Amino acid sequence: xxxxxxxxxxxxxxxxxxSLGASRLMALVKIMALQGIAVSIIPLLLKGHGNLGGSxxxxxxxxxxxxxxxxxxxxxxxxxxxxxxxxxxxxxxxHASILAGLFITLVSVFISNHIRISLPEGHALVLITAxxxxxxxxxxxxxRSKAITQVIGYLMLENGIYLIGTALTKYSHILxxxxxxxxxxxxxxxxxxxxxxxxxNNAFDDVxxxxxxxxxx
Numbered sequence: 001x002x003x004x005x006x007x008x009x010x011x012x013x014x015x016x017x018x019s020l021g022a023s024r025l026m027a028l029v030k031i032m033a034l035q036g037i038a039v040s041i042i043p044l045l046l047k048g049h050g051n052l053g054g055s056x057x058x059x060x061x062x063x064x065x066x067x068x069x070x071x072x073x074x075x076x077x078x079x080x081x082x083x084x085x086x087x088x089x090x091x092x093x094x095h096a097s098i099l100a101g102l103f104i105t106l107v108s109v110f111i112s113n114h115i116r117i118s119l120p121e122g123h124a125l126v127l128i129t130a131x132x133x134x135x136x137x138x139x140x141x142x143x144r145s146k147a148i149t150q151v152i153g154y155l156m157l158e159n160g161i162y163l164i165g166t167a168l169t170k171y172s173h174i175l176x177x178x179x180x181x182x183x184x185x186x187x188x189x190x191x192x193x194x195x196x197x198x199x200x201n202n203a204f205d206d207v208x209x210x211x212x213x214x215x216x217x
Contacts, residue, residue, distance in 0.1 A: 005045040008038045009129045012163075013105065016136045019156065020097040020143075023086045028152050029075045035133075036067030039159045043166045046123065071155065071186070078148060092143035100143075101136050108132040117168070126167040134160025158186055 015035040022028050040063045079085070092100070108131035112124055137156030144150055 003045075005042060006125060008042050008045070009125050011035075011038050012042075012129050012159075013132060016133055016156065017098055017101045019140060019152065020101045020136060021094045023088075023090075023094060025079045025085055025087070025146070025148050026076070028149065029072050029079060032075070032152055032155055033068050033072035035156070035159060036071065037064055039133075039163060040064040040067050042126065042163070046126070046166070067159075075148065075151065082148070087144055087146050087149055090144050097139070097143055100139060101132075104135045104139065105132045108135070123167045126163060130160050130163030130167050132160070133157075133163060136160075155186070 012035055015031050015038070019028055019031050019035075022031065040060060044057075044060055090097070105128075108128045111131060112128045115127075134157055137153045137158070137160055140153030140156060141150045142153075144153065
């Protein structure tokens with residue numbers, strides 16, 4: 001019988017494919033908000049992370065707010081301030097990106113089945129989802145030209161790294177320190193990126209990173 005953890009993992013995988021096939025920036029922000037909430041809830045449902053204390057529950061609640069509300073809100077504000085609302089000319093097309101996502105998923109299954117590590121019970125699907133999310137986030141960063149889309153790719157990459165930590169450890173307290181440090185750095189990065197995007201849009205009316213290659217002294 002499919003449990004809630006497996007449903008959330010499938011939702012994360014679907015959000016990855018939707019992100020690779022989406023052109024509208026606002027839709028990407030909404031997808032990342034959903035993915036952030038799902039990724040934050042998954043450790044609470046795993047058997048190896050059971051019997052969590054009150055401080056752990058509070059930590060995960062804060063993480064849900066950051067991943068699912070605060071960071072998407074910052075991105076939402078950044079998208080509203082720029083004139084570009086969709087990715088017009090990606091380096092790799094959307095259909096090809098979805099196929100690449102499916103290929104990455106198959107490779108993740110192969111790696112998870114052949115890697116010589118001892119995983120806690122029920123964590124195999126978490127590792128597959130983690131590798132897929134991390135690799136797809138890196139792919140999204142490389143396949144798109146808009147700065148906002150690349151930031152979303154970075155967020156997906158961070159979600160994958162977090163899921164890898166979740167899959168490989170039985171003890172949630174180790175996860176807290178690492179993840180909270182990453183989230184703080186990520187939050188600052190998104191805030192700075194929002195300021196940069198606003199300034200670039202005011203000066204150049206575009207946020208296409210390929211234009212940076214035309215800069216001259």
